[in-house]
Amino acid sequence: MRITKEKCQKNHDRVVAMASELFRERGFDGVGVANLMEKAGLTHGGFYNHFASKEALIAEAAAKGFADTSERYAGYGVGEVIDAYISRAHRDERGQGCPAAALSGEAARLPENTRAPFGEGIAGLVLAFEGSLAGQPNSRARAISLLAQPVGAVVLSRACPDASALADEVLDTCRADCHTSLEPMP
Numbered sequence: 066m067r068i069t070k071e072k073c074q075k076n077h078d079r080v081v082a083m084a085s086e087l088f089r090e091r092g093f094d095g096v097g098v099a100n101l102m103e104k105a106g107l108t109h110g111g112f113y114n115h116f117a118s119k120e121a122l123i124a125e126a127a128a129k130g131f132a133d134t135s136e137r138y139a140g141y142g143v144g145e146v147i148d149a150y151i152s153r154a155h156r157d158e159r160g161q162g163c164p165a166a167a168l169s170g171e172a173a174r175l176p177e178n179t180r181a182p183f184g185e186g187i188a189g190l191v192l193a194f195e196g197s198l199a200g201q202p203n204s205r206a207r208a209i210s211l212l213a214q215p216v217g218a219v220v221l222s223r224a225c226p227d228a229s230a231l232a233d234e235v236l237d238t239c240r241a242d243c244h245t246s247l248e249p250m251p
Contacts, residue, residue: 073114073115076105076107076111076115077115079105079106079107080105080116081125081129082129083101084096084122084123084125084126085126086161087101088123088126088164089162089164090160090167092168093119093123093171093175098112120178123175123179124178127183127186130163130164131165131182131183131187132186134163134164134186134190135190137149138193143194143197143211147244148240150163150215150219151218151219151240152236152240153233153236156223156232156236163219164183164186165187165190165216166215166216168183169183169220170220190212191205191208194207194209195208198211207246210246211243211247217239218235218236218238218240222235
């Protein structure tokens, strides 16, 4: 039985959305193709009707994750983004969180073409911060720092045991430091 192009696209989008969430939650190696397709309600064999390889899926899922992150913070001020990003909620909701915090370490070991969506996603986040700092001295450098510190804070906090006081201290300290760095430069 043949399916329509529209249904095929919906299936494709469902697999990408599911993969995007599962990769952020479990890592690339923590998600098998058979398990992913089962969770998406499709057969394992159907995977290759949609993707040339798992790496091709990783690239699409990463792009979706960065698009979701950008949409989530659209319309927020820089301080609001910092508060939402460097938070226990973001730390604990890996599957819904930013791919930069969830997967950058793993992405660094991927082939260049698979890493490309990470570079594009990170560049987009830097541009969003930079736009919010327009007209301020060193806006590009400050935007890069304002992205790197929150990403690093979430990564370090996630590496600590959940009930660890240090996990929250990392988030609280970095959030406060980011807010301090937002104060106008003399």
